Amino acid sequence: MIPPDELRRRLSSFPPGYWEDFNKFWRWKIKVETDASTHILDDYRRKEAYSRLCPILSAWKTYRNGNNLSWRETLKDSLNNISETYNRLRNYSLLDFESIPIETLEKCWHELGRVKEKDGAPNKYGYYSIISVSKPLLLIWGQTLAFDSLVRKHIPASYNISRYSCNWNMNEWIRIMGQFSKNLNADENLLKFMRGETKRIYGKNTIVPFGRFLDIFYWVGS
DSSP: OOOHHHHHHHHHHSOHHHHHHHHHHHHHHHHHTTSTTOOTTSTTTHHHHHHHHHHHHHHTTTTTTOSOTTHHHHHHHHHHHTHHHHHHHTTOOGGGGGGSOHHHHHHHHHHHHGGGSGGGOOOTTOEEEHHHHHHHHHHHTOOSOOOOHHHHHHSOGGGOOOSSOOEEEHHHHHHHHHHHHHHHHTOHHHHHHHHHHHHHHHOSSOOOOHHHHHHHHHHHOO
């Protein structure tokens, strides 16, 4: 269980620049997706989504030490390839994670994972830098943690994560996300707090970025 007061404290101590990066993107996403027929990766808005994502992902060091010098072009291609997949994924939150079709997660895993690979080629073994998958998804979907080194360091041992390696396969990510989903569903006080904070920050009738709140909680640490 995560005490809401402790999450509130950690939110207040999180670097404001990183908060604002996410908030600007999330407010734009909310505005676009108010109408259920439109989304940020559709044919009319994908170019703007890409232009908004690139500077944030660069500032967040998403592709640092990667083997793809042309990651921006690969990212553009991958966003195009997951457009319809994202349109299905956005209907699920972290609370529904175990209901997401495996092929939906698999498409996102390989398309976003390959952005950091040499020449943007898929890894035939399915192992990618978790950060190359999770940081873009954190921005466009809001339901996954970023799983950078600080977050991995502070996540409880019961989650049995790879603390010192960011190269994961999809099954490891799915297993850990399933644990977060189960634990969050069982924590009514935390859910109430997250929903209240979402309404306060972004307005009512907005999907709650559960992954973002959890990511900040573990990034800040105790």
